[in-house]
Amino acid sequence: MKKRAFDPAASRKVRSCRRAFLLLIAGAALAFGPDARAQPKAPSRVLLYTSVPQELATQFARAFEKKRPDIKVEIYRAGSTEVGAKLAAEREVGGIRADLLWLADAPIYYELRRRGELLAYVSPESKAIPADLKDPKGFFTAGRLINMIIAVNTELLPLAQAPRSWKEFPDFGKRAVMGNPLYSGSNFVTVAAFVHKDGWGWFERARAKGVAIVRGNSEAASALAGKEFAIAMTLDYIITGLIRKGAPLAIVWPAEGAISVPSPIAILKGTKNPEGAKAFVDYVLSREGQEFLVKQEVIPVRGDVAPPKGQPSAAQIKFLPIPYEWAAENASAIRERFEKIMLQ
């Protein structure tokens, strides 16, 4: 900085720079600012809060809009925790803004149902969906299946030596990794299912042997692909995606059963567009909608839709029962006990 403010030539230069700069900002404000994109409102819009991966959610919404050009789907995508915080904040100031909710975190729906914030809607399409994947009164219905499985890095561990069951998983100690249920909804559901079935012994063993905890499922999968671990407890679709890109990974469907997180779709009671929201739910559950998801490697919820190539169908997978009501009631006790055993 050799230029001084009292040097008149430099001062002029600085001033013209400043003017140019302010013009630039003003220009940017006009070009990119919110006013520039104020559009005439679409005849009918629905707002969807979701934790479905952004790309998948967007493509799915576009497919729906093609079928129903009179409805526009707007998407807010974030992790289940962020969506939860947003819902809590919106509740404080006059109600939840979303029309539709499509998350992986099932307990949140029980909480919403308890508060009376969900709209009951039994879609005509839900007949094709197994009873354990939907709420009997139609407050929510599974929209896709994501499954907690054991993933193996076959470069580090030949598939023959990989664990075949959840029971063997902790024996791999420091070579094994799982996500944190205090962060991730699907991990929470998994812990609840394990504990409800067999108590806390599995976790005490995992702690003693040194199983690593990371933040969530995508981090567990990344660390597995990056060869930091030989096996991981994580979600099937993330692993399938990595396998498709060439990662040396494999999926083991555990002997006791996978944990299937149904990723429910629900309509909020406060919706101003119940017809549009219902149309979207119908499309998610329809044969056409599920077939679209299958093309994106998602396991369908309908028995009459074939699963992605090389993947089991919902009917073929053995599932561990998930005690949703119990998990929702005991959520904080489960989290605290997990923290005490695994994280301290």
Place this chain on the structure above:
Amino acid sequence: MALSRFDRRYLLMGAAGLFVLLVVVYPLWQVFYRSFLDAGVFSLKSYRKVFSHPSYYRALFNSVWVSCATSLLCMLLGTLLAFLVVRTDVPFKRSLRSLLVLPYALPSFFAAISWIQLLGPQGYLARFFLHLSGWEAAPWNIYSAGGIVFVLTVHYFILVFITVAGALERMDASLEEAARASGAGTYRIMKEITLPLVLPAILAGGLLAFIGALANFGIPALLGMRARFFVLTTSIYYALAIPDFGLATALSGMLVAVALVSTALQFGLQKGEGRYTVISGKSVHPSELRLRSMRYPLFVCVALFVLLISILPIVSMVLTALLQYWGAPLRASSFTLHNFAYVAQFETARRAIANSFFLAAGAATASMFVGVTISYLHVKAKLPGSRALDFLATLPYAVPHTVIAIAMILAWSRPPASLYGTLWIILVAYLAVYLPFAVRTTHSTLQQVHNSLEEAARVSGARLFARMRDVIVPLARPGMIAGWVLVFLPALRELTVSILLYTHETETIGVVVYNLQDAGYREIAAALASIVMALLIFGSVAIRRLTGGVAGI
């Protein structure tokens, strides 16, 4: 005459006060009073929970010591580098300086990922080291408290670097020359003249680094989990995941308390009238220290450091962007341009880049002007209440960004000011988040400007506005530009606030990168971050060319 001048400064104070009230005080009050509510009734339940649960004590303790260690290391590193780059004749100063600032544009969770990719058990540098040394395992562990301090230091030392570099540039070299003429050696001059003169800048930068480390979430979340090492911000995130709103706000209260104590300490350390007035109207040309035979050895040291902390993390990110998947073996068949192609046709990413540039430039510009006003009122005008105003404007720095986002929803989503769902609410939140940067950087700058300059202008009949325009702002400009960059860069990649406030069509870069990363598309996220980084470098070079070196990163 005297009365009317007096009134005008109060007018200025009223405007700044209103701004702080709307952007900071009212939203934070919304959160604060709700932390005392349980189902709508006054209750201390949340606070009791915090003080009865040992894991929260531990988190508090961890937060404090990690931030202290980070802040000390940042002050050491930042001051040393600033001195080398500004006051010596080390070669390629300008480029070194730009390169040092660059990694600050990485989102902090991306910085953590980059370092895992470099130093983690399977990291590029770790494998290289094992290959060279023949050891079984690297003697370091990135997944540890030490690893967190390291990455935080590399991420935040720039706050000290920029404030100290600004102070050194504005320093009156005649003081040093006087000492030299009186026979003092270089070491003595440094210790007794230079260091005391830049001390306020070092402390201001150190405080920014301290509170930055305290409020950081991404780095401890990614590096601390495996070591079972938790800090306050990670505990707050748990509380939100539960979701226990009261607990989250009560924990935030503790975080704010720690930050307040440290800010108060810094205020206390900086008492004393006129001690730091360095710019007093005489021609000031800081002299360059001749390094002589040490010139190139020192350059090599700094260049190696820049390579390690700036270039390698960015290379590691670009490498990830070029791979089929993270962890793919480094052979020709693993490389692809698919990720870049994907980003290029990804409409959301393009919109996010436009949104983020608008928000970052808007937040940086507005907060710098408000910041310089508040600093002027406190440091120069010393009006009653200006200290409180300064303090309130610094407050949000200590509040976790998630809580600020929630505060904005609570404050600004009801008519008549229903901003929720627009870009404006994100802008207001950014202003709250970054106002402290603006106030703290201009604060130390104005402290160096001697009162006599403004007095002279006043005696000559210049009114308040003229004095601001012709004396205060021009003299504070290097500090303001430095501060602008300090706000613009992090605002460009901001995540925690935007993820709760964005809606359809108001996505920011941070949101899109995070969502890609979270869904397992780490390579695409890296490609987007690389493109943003390239835009920044290009933009910075362009601005520097256009302004003849006056502005730019």
